[in-house]
Amino acid sequence: MENRIATMTRPEASVLSTNRVIRNTYMLLSMTLAFSAATAGLSMALGLPHPGLIITLVGYFGLLFLTTKFRDSGLGVLFVFALTGFMGFTLGPIVSKYLALPNGHQIVMQAMGGTAAIFLGLSAYAVTTRKDFSFMGGFLTVGILVAFLAGLGAVFFEMPGLSLAVSAMFVLLMSGLILFETSNIIHGGETNYVMATVTLYVSIYNLFTSLLHLLGVMNDD
Structure with missing residues (x-):
């Protein structure tokens, strides 16, 4: 009888676990953004x-390694903030x-609006349709x-x-990564909200900088 009850509650427990990962991921993502x-x-x-390409790559991959290593502890959250703070530091000079x-404010606002629209639209699509995009991995x-x-x-x-061309590729790839990671969370493929946050943050960061580059070229007189 106890095994039967346990079996019947597993789907519910799985749903609650998935919802918790989604809630924690988006809460942490909003704070890191x-x-x-x-x-x-x-x-x-x-x-x-700008700190330069070498320092940016070393800082990014170093902090990413530490975040991944401590993803199951409180230090993981600390390193997420260190990673996203560092990436924000590298983004400042680019935005400046x-x-x-001459039309810089318009370009930046267009890039921000485009990034928000793509992220929210794709996330909502993955959540509402609950389609499995694991094949894109x-x-x-x-x-x-x-x-x-x-x-x-x-x-x-x-x-x-x-x-x-690379910027255009990254727009498509990061859009696909948003679909993939959101689907991965929904279907239980990603159960660690720290790593889910990092993946979505990197997608948003690269999507924004790529759109910024493309819009800058298109608005160049």
Whole structure:
């Protein structure tokens, strides 16, 4: 009898667990986005220069490693804020550069609006339809790796055309990653809200910077 009751309550327990992960993920994501915006604003207010590609990559992957290592403890949350704060710090000088353009405020607002619309729209679609997008995992992994290497090539070899193509690729890839990760949470594939938050934050960050680049080129006189 006890086994029967336990079996009957497993689906309910699974739903409650999934809802808890979703709630914690979006709560932590909202706080890290606000913290990232604050560090970006501080960087802009102080007129700090961009730390450069090497420091950015070392800082990002180092903090990502620490976040992943301590994802099941309170330190994981601390490192999430360290990671997102650092990324906000690197974003400040980039936004300042665009704001210095004649129509810079319009470009930044368009990029922010586009990022919010894409994220909210895709998240709502994944949640309401509850479709399983796990099949996209392999494609996204390969695509992001290729785009990342192509982006490094565009920087080192100073190829604006390739850089523009990489930004367009990242818009598509990050949109797919939002669908994939949201679906992953809903279907129980991701049970750690710290790692879910990191994935969604990185998607939003790359989506915003890619749109910023594309809109900057399109609005360039």
